Amino acid sequence: MRPACPAGGAPPPDPGAGALPDCVLAPGVRLRPVPELSTCLAYVPGLPGDGAGGGRPALHRLNVSSWLIAALCDGRPPEAVADAFARARPAPADAVTSGTDLREGLRNLLAIGVLRTRHGDSPGPDCPRKETEP
Amino acid sequence: MPPALLSPPKISLGVTEACPLRCRHCYADCDAAPKPAELGIDAWMALADRLIADGVIQFYFEGGEPLLKPGFPALLARCARDAMTLLRTHGTLIDDAMADALRAAGVGRVLVDLMGACAGTHDAATGVPGSFAASCAGLRRCAERGIATDALVILTRQTAPELNDLLRLAAGLGAERVGVLRLYPLGRAKRRWDELALSLEEQMAAIRGLDPPPGLSVMQSWHPYDRNCCWQAAAIDATGRAIGCMYLREYADFGRVAGEGAVPFLDIWRHQPAYRRLRAGTGIERACGDCAGNDGSRGGCRASAYAFHGRWTAPDPFDEALNDGIDLRVLPGHARG
Ligand code: SF4
Numbered sequence: 001m002r003p004a005c006p007a008g009g010a011p012p013p014d015p016g017a018g019a020l021p022d023c024v025l026a027p028g029v030r031l032r033p034v035p036e037l038s039t040c041l042a043y044v045p046g047l048p049g050d051g052a053g054g055g056r057p058a059l060h061r062l063n064v065s066s067w068l069i070a071a072l073c074d075g076r077p078p079e080a081v082a083d084a085f086a087r088a089r090p091a092p093a094d095a096v097t098s099g100t101d102l103r104e105g106l107r108n109l110l111a112i113g114v115l116r117t118r119h120g121d122s123p124g125p126d127c128p129r130k131e132t133e134p
Numbered sequence: 135m136p137p138a139l140l141s142p143p144k145i146s147l148g149v150t151e152a153c154p155l156r157c158r159h160c161y162a163d164c165d166a167a168p169k170p171a172e173l174g175i176d177a178w179m180a181l182a183d184r185l186i187a188d189g190v191i192q193f194y195f196e197g198g199e200p201l202l203k204p205g206f207p208a209l210l211a212r213c214a215r216d217a218m219t220l221l222r223t224h225g226t227l228i229d230d231a232m233a234d235a236l237r238a239a240g241v242g243r244v245l246v247d248l249m250g251a252c253a254g255t256h257d258a259a260t261g262v263p264g265s266f267a268a269s270c271a272g273l274r275r276c277a278e279r280g281i282a283t284d285a286l287v288i289l290t291r292q293t294a295p296e297l298n299d300l301l302r303l304a305a306g307l308g309a310e311r312v313g314v315l316r317l318y319p320l321g322r323a324k325r326r327w328d329e330l331a332l333s334l335e336e337q338m339a340a341i342r343g344l345d346p347p348p349g350l351s352v353m354q355s356w357h358p359y360d361r362n363c364c365w366q367a368a369a370i371d372a373t374g375r376a377i378g379c380m381y382l383r384e385y386a387d388f389g390r391v392a393g394e395g396a397v398p399f400l401d402i403w404r405h406q407p408a409y410r411r412l413r414a415g416t417g418i419e420r421a422c423g424d425c426a427g428n429d430g431s432r433g434g435c436r437a438s439a440y441a442f443h444g445r446w447t448a449p450d451p452f453d454e455a456l457n458d459g460i461d462l463r464v465l466p467g468h469a470r471g
Contacts, residue, residue, distance in 0.1 A: 030216050032191040036139055041191050043218055046240045056282055057242040059192055059218035 156261035175205030214240035225272025277308025
């Protein structure tokens, strides 16, 4: 079973097949790269109005691959995300593996509320991506 | 070896040393009134803005009792907009309105201190009749609102026999986790050490006897989880001193980040030599292989090590593998203060 969307909306679409989902950072999410540790912290704020237990604030630790995906979901179209990911991603660099990892990464980031699909299954307005460099 | 991090992702803020309780072990030696030199809420707001701009993405608020600080909910809400927030409290001030305010502020996690599993033990520790019931009610109110809520308990002679009852109590109130914390020789705990402290053998027996109910997780910092987390530690006390960690409040003063003679926290982080050495962890004399294997840190807690040995590089006597026969019920002369 796919996890419910922690942002409190409908479950994220399954990006397991077909076109890649069109994802952007979810409202209020803040990325905090920690390059010294090869990681990026992602803060997902709780959203007011969610039921008990839903929409809780959380701090996630992203690995390099998830960090890259979150950084690439800056409003560019999904094909551009895929291209950039295939180029920037460390080995193995073959297209099939890269595509699979991107789908998996998008799925995970949607599930933990770091990303949302652009046209709508998380509540709230678009929020510009905020980053703080260490 | 340089410290691992160029800037701190996480920080603890001891926003006040005022508290309505009179705990016999209070590390901050709190009073009902704030200390005269404490930073006001505007100074904390400005500091929070600066820290967030410099990359802090998690705030851990403690005290004293943070909820006694005038304007605290606004500070919490400001930080929660951009960072994970954890609030350590004794919970007695969390009535329905405060629980609603915490939820509205977007608090990430509330950690409620319990000093026993029953009113007799807890209220004797706090010196305030009725505080047990109020703490339990505060914890329950947070959990009922869907706020991630933990209970904390300091392992002492008084709490040890009640630990498993406390785990069941906490689970029943809606806590998701219980943190069992070691006792530090700070503030009033230092002066009443004989009455509070257990030997390491007694502590380990209590830890090994923990039997949490299903669904409740337990955190503990004894072997094999005795971390030296100083490598990432940042803390500011109520008067604006950078002290590394709240457990170092009596041992470290790396400079002021607010008030007269203040410098930006990031400058202290990057340039203060003693702070850099502490975070780099260089020269640690001995480390426990099992604990080091857990997260790559070495030597265990620096506050405990310093308290008992008077050396920053000493092994942590709260770790079985590093204790060297030290009786933890007896504070060495230099630590008695
Ligand atoms: S003094 Fe102890 S608890 Fe505090 S940061 Fe250092 S190792 Fe961690």
